[in-house]
Amino acid sequence: MPHPSVPRIGRTVAGLTAVAACSAGLLAAPGPASATPDPARAPGAPRSGTYPNLAPRPPMGWNNWSYYMCDLDEKTVLDNARALVRTGLAGKGYRTVTVDDCWMSRQRGAEGQLLADRTRFPHGMAYLGRQLHRMGLEFGIYTDVGTHTCEKFPGSLGHFRQDAEQFARWKVDYVKADGCNVPVAPGHTKEETFRDLYGRMSRALHATGRPMTFSVSAPAYFQFDGDSVWHRVIGWSAEVGNLWRGGRDVALQKNTPAAKWSSIVYNFRYNSRLAGLQRPGRWNDPDFLLAGASGLTRQEMQSQMSLWAVMAAPLISSTDVGNLPPAAREVLGNERIIAVDQDALGVQGRVVAQDDGSAVLSKPLKNGDRAVALFNTGATPRTLSVTAGRAGLPEAGSYRLHDLVTGRRTHAERTIEAREVPPHGTVLYRVTPD
Incomplete structure (x- = not known):
């Protein structure tokens, strides 16, 4: 019997437009309680024996999802990578280029291996990684710990070691693992299942011997399961990975500017309450920066950048970098604000x-x-x-x-x-x- 899929939190942003009119009151709306101030005492706080600390500062880079979704290919990725270098953004820290969902073929190969969609990526993923490395950039890739990705491409369940070794052969530097389509076996809780699967992926990546920053999406699937569970999931996510998505995805390029602004405020609101569960090298991730040709005002783009920096959040842009309006380029490239985000103390503002x-x-x-x-x-x-x-x-x-x-x-x-x-x-x- 097929198991019901678990929808990706935030992939569907229906209703955000209706919320936009109420953005002034979002901070006071009912929501998760504040996390315990002392991370060492928080439920599920990180313990010794964690995944290697491969992200001493909040990661910075680019990801296609919010802007392009599945409308991506080799040229789109490399054009954006070249634009990061050309605009100077790479030199300011935006160096990890991550290919999100939809890069794969619908079926694995004869030996069970993941295959790149040869129409979208005719030269394959190892080639893509080589091109990024030649530009001085890092190569990020997407997978899912379930049976399938959110867009129904092959997931890593049952193939954790094989996929990790393949990523290592491709010289991947950063792995983002989603949690769609995770089957929960009878007699096991949802949390037990997620913890087991993310733990297996974590151990498989570590066993390759290649340092690959690990982005965990598990907490996003527990945001509405009660604070005690949610915070506990964040705690063990900090053991198995370097950063974690805490809640809903930020809005997509196809959404209205009002919906985008509402999603930024929503993500700020939940993430700002999680400071007690973050520590240097283990980062709360409230999702992508939308500065670009997004319809947002200069003030709105600047607010997201400033708030993300104060929260020590990853600065991962999702836009068409080659066509950045001057205001968006200035927002993303503000070195004074980047320095706040990348501050060596590594503390999330409160x-x-x-x-x-x-x-x-x-x-x-x-x-x-x-x-x-x-x-x-x-x-x-x-x-x-x-x-x-x-x-x-x-x-x-x-x-x-x-x-x-x-x-x-x-x-x-x-x-x-x-x-x-x-x-x-x-x-x-x-x-x-x-």
Whole structure:
């Protein structure tokens, strides 16, 4: 008897448009409770004997899914890779190029091996990897721990060792493993099944001897199973991999700008509550950056980039890099903001103040500074502020504020303030005690 498939969280974004009108109140809407502040005490917190730490900083790169979905081929991937190099984005850290679902043939080969779709990828995946490596980039690939991928291509269940060894032969650097179509055997729970399958994939990748960063999608399938289960799944995901998708996919290129903005706010809202379950080298992943020809405003693109950086989230663009509007290129390429995301301390910023239409986050940085983001989710301009003490800053006579978007430098005494933050806008300061 066939087992029912498990739909990929967020692949279907129906209803997001309806939510868009309520974006100002999303932060206050019912949702998962905050994670335990101390990751060492959180349920399922990472223990010794974990997957090798192959991502000491949040991964950065490009993935086709949100923009192209299954409309991809060798030329599309390589054109975007060349554009990463040409635009200078690769030099700023966007170096891992990941091919998502739909790259495979519908059937495995005679010896059970995965086969590239020869119409889409006529030279095969090893060739694709070689071309990326020649550009100084890294090669990422997609699989699924179930019987089939989300788009019904062959999954890795029953072939974990074989697939891992094949990825290693192809010189893959990054593996993203989804969790669609996972059959749950009688007498076993959904969580037990997911943990077993992701554990097998993790061990198979490690056994190849090739360092392959492992992106785990398991938590996305437990977001609505209750916080205790969800947080526990995040805990063991940090044992078997380097980063994990926590919830819904961000919206697709075909969705309206309003739906895209709603999905960005939704993903920010759930991810901002998981800071206690992240640690340096093990990253919460709220999904792709949508900056590009997406219909989003400059303020909306900038907000996503700034918030993802403060949350120490992976910065993985999903767009047509060769046709980036100037504003999107500036947003993605802002080195001051990238530096906040890639800060060596590796701490996810926390919400220190919020109301129905705003949130303030603070992130400690290695040199003793703080990154403070003031986010206006509402439809009208607002002045937002937070006291230095509440932002976690030490007492000082004054504080130097560096606006990481405009480059403007100012001073403050006891209050970090941003005047007239535009609708859907975020002001991101780097704050230094005097």
